[in-house]
Amino acid sequence: MSWVLDNLDVIAGYTGAHLVQALPPILLAFVLSLPLAKLANSRGWLRTGVTTTSGLMYAIPSLPLFVLLPGLIGTGVRSPLNIVVALTLYGLALMVPTASDGFRSVSRDVLGSATAQGYAPAARFLAVELPLAGPVLLGGVRVVAVSTISLVTVGGVLGVPSLGMLFVDGVRRGIVAEIAAGVVATAALALLTDALLVMLGRLLMPWHRGREAGRP
């Protein structure tokens, strides 16, 4: 425990670095998944392809991907960009099928009536389709957020600064408190982000308030 108190600045520094790597992939996965999901929904075979690719992506172990990606995209192993790209790919693998389901869950009748009221396609998407798919999208983003924040730690094995460094350093020095601090800080970061997303959802989708039963 005294290790934690003596090294609060170290933990804080790693937490900052952790967030810098975790937040862009969460945001990117969400934004990119929308057009990809719309595209996938436009053709049956595309949808099958997207689902299959997503399953394939998610089966790739993260550590080798972190090591290999630089060779493919030309970033450095220790570059946060590398981690951001890899985690965006994992995020998309989770998010695109969810977004595709979300858009499919929007009733055709509602969309038809929106068109009948004179919504142009873009306006209809932003004002009707996106909000109605919102609850499903939020569920997807929550899963992506928690999983991404957890996966960032793997970069620690390669020396990319994040809370994962505490695991690698802790196991070498035999300091249990250091590893435990990394585990707790990572989980807290994930749960805090999740709670913020839920709050954001309530703010943006007041009509949905109280209906969302958390998924176990």
Added chain:
Amino acid sequence: MNENPFLGALDWLADPMRWSGPSGIPVRTAEHLGYTALGVLVAALIAVPVGLYVGHTGRFKGLAVGAAGVARALPTLGLVTLFALLVGIGLTAPLLAFVTLAIPSLLAGAYSAVESADPATVDAARAQGMTEWQILTRVEIPLGMSLLVGGVRGATVQVVATAMLAAYVGSGGLGRYIFQGLGSQDYPQMIAGSLLVIVLALVLDLALLLLQRLTAPRGTVAP
């Protein structure tokens, strides 16, 4: 041998020497499968009864949802290293981490399987004189079986992709190729190990998807 590490990985895999002996691909694959099965099984022994209980009674739902959320948020690498420092090398530490990893999916599967049964159907079963156990085993589980298998499927794919961490603390599995390749900059070997993990994950995913389809109760699928 090949300049490109990805083609090098294929050369590595094509070498017949890799396919025999105690550190050969069949043995490592079997170990990997064994760790995965053991992790999912132990997690299922914990999560499925709890999920069925929560789904059937509706009690402790908030607690179960919260616990699963926390388990989901725990970084597996941290758990492996933490448990390893506490219990030493071997299978125990990674297994504990895999169990933690698998529990949320299994809990969600079991819980939503039971909850998915139409309340009117359950009510009718109770009114006819089924005991709570009979309602669970003859109505709720058969009706939700595919969701339950879906939970097993999710947990299995997650654990199989993570089971490489067993090699971090002294056990075998396909992670041996990945860590050895990483440590000695033998990237073809590392990629080959990763490819084997991916193939294994996809095969298991497909097999469980098939099982999921088969366990969907007849009568509930539109004719």
Added chain:
Amino acid sequence: MSIHSTRRHLLGVLGAGGLALGAAACGSSDPFEEEDGSGGDSGSGSSDGGGSGAAIAIGSQAYYSNEIIAELFAQALEAEGLTVDRQYQIGQREVYMPELESGALDVLPEYLGNLLQHYDSEAVSATPEEVHSALAEALPDGLRVLDFAEATDQDSYTTTADFASAHSLTAIGDLAGVDEDLTIAANSEFEVRPYGPDGAKEVYGVDVSVVPVEDSGGPLTVQALVDGDVQLADIYTSDPAIAENDLVVLEDPESMILPQNVVPVVSEKIDEAAADAIDAVLAELSADDLVELNRRSTVEQQSSADIASAWLSEKGLV
């Protein structure tokens, strides 16, 4: 073609990326600069306030012992009135060597044998002096190594006192007489190192198989040995756990294991005054000193900054 050329190819790509990162790491807007600093430099007065052009960038491996040595250099240079920029806990040699070559890093503590192997994977074992002069040849233009310390941190075949006395073991070669299957806990790359199972077989006629434990001879490896999960372990010779657990490092009379004396690799930015300050530190750094420094980190859980300043004042270096 061999695996090695494949490796070089990939490393080339990695290196290019590292270069880009190195350039970025110099800019004050890079969010990782601070993180790198705080990663190891907890609490001590780091003086990165000076212009980045004047500051000496000191790097370290993601290894607590290496970070302590880097911190010794940092504080010694600061005592000379120089400005230093700490960039500790960089994961891999494939990442930081290109940064040294590009000038993004100026000083990094290294180990004789490992550094030579990075440039020449065929390197065979030799005396520290021979490795040192081979290194001078192998290093690319713009980089050089200063004098090496007595302190060494090399791989070893280590066993418990009980096992050693039960089988009358003093040297690695004695293992040939042990009538049971031998396993050694080590990082998985030990398998393919020249001093790994193949080397032991070739040089000493000893059969061992590797149980991989990826903590680089850390507490898990030690515990596996003490618990009897394995008979041998590859534990770095500077590890205080060897003395604490009454472990026996088997002798290596044939010098199968590369010498790993601490040696700083530096860029052209290190002038003679700076080099003298670093040399002064290493001249004092005995093998026992390094063990003691490590003990303060693992057992007493002190930060590298505190450990370094205490040792430097004990030795009268600052």
Added chain:
Amino acid sequence: MIGFENVRKEYPGGTVAVEDFSLEIASHEAVALVGTSGSGKTTLMRMINRMVDPTAGRVHIDDEDVAAMDPVVLRRSIGYVMQASGLLPHRTVLDNITTVPVLRGTAKGEARERARTLMDTVGLDPDLADRYPAQLSGGQQQRVGVARGLAADPNILLMDEPFGAVDPIVRDELQGELQRLQRELRKTIVFVTHDIDEAFRIGDRVAILRPGGRIAQVGTPQEILADPTDDFVASFVGADRGARTLHVEHVDGRDVVVDADGRAAGVLAGADGRLGDGGAADGDAAAGPGAEALATEERPR
């Protein structure tokens, strides 16, 4: 015989579903509990098989307090038919009907044999035996529900708006079938509905409930129609609207029954007794819009 003695049901949170309810139901009698939603009629019925336990008071069957009985054994001895049938979607028609006998330990073969007989009794084509519920029409599902309720040959049959989810023509058929069955089987039936015409058609006696399970009036349909106790009952049975105030007009040599609004409600039966059903059917004929009743009556059978 089923008896309610001053039962009360209060839910946690203070909602009172039933305030104070007492009623005796004789053996072999069909009693319809009718009321709007919130009248507690379903709650009352579910007290009989202990799907709901009263907060106060007691329910007894043949002078035995149900609170002392094992709920599972009790439920297996009582037939239960509910809205949308509540069939198990993953079991075939035959398996659904044999559920309770099998739970009670009847041999499977024997239970199936009886189930086939029951299918015939409720007018189900035997070819449907191996279908799943989702493959049946709404009316067929309800028939399976009734057969299932009868499968263990219970003395008591509880029916919770069993025909509420089917279209009017099928409902009319099912009501007719139930009347026929009841003439043969003579069960004690408690029938919950919000449809007063259905209540009048099925019930030997009808209990009209106000919110909170308070009885507005109990009696035979004739008694209630002849003498509604208050405005609530009069309004409920439609007497105040004149829908029940019928008079006869002569049209083309036949006697047409017309309601207070002048809408035709039916044709008066001649001396040949063409109108087959009893008194309850008169209520039925008066039920819907008159023109429809007329058309139904004149439809060739």
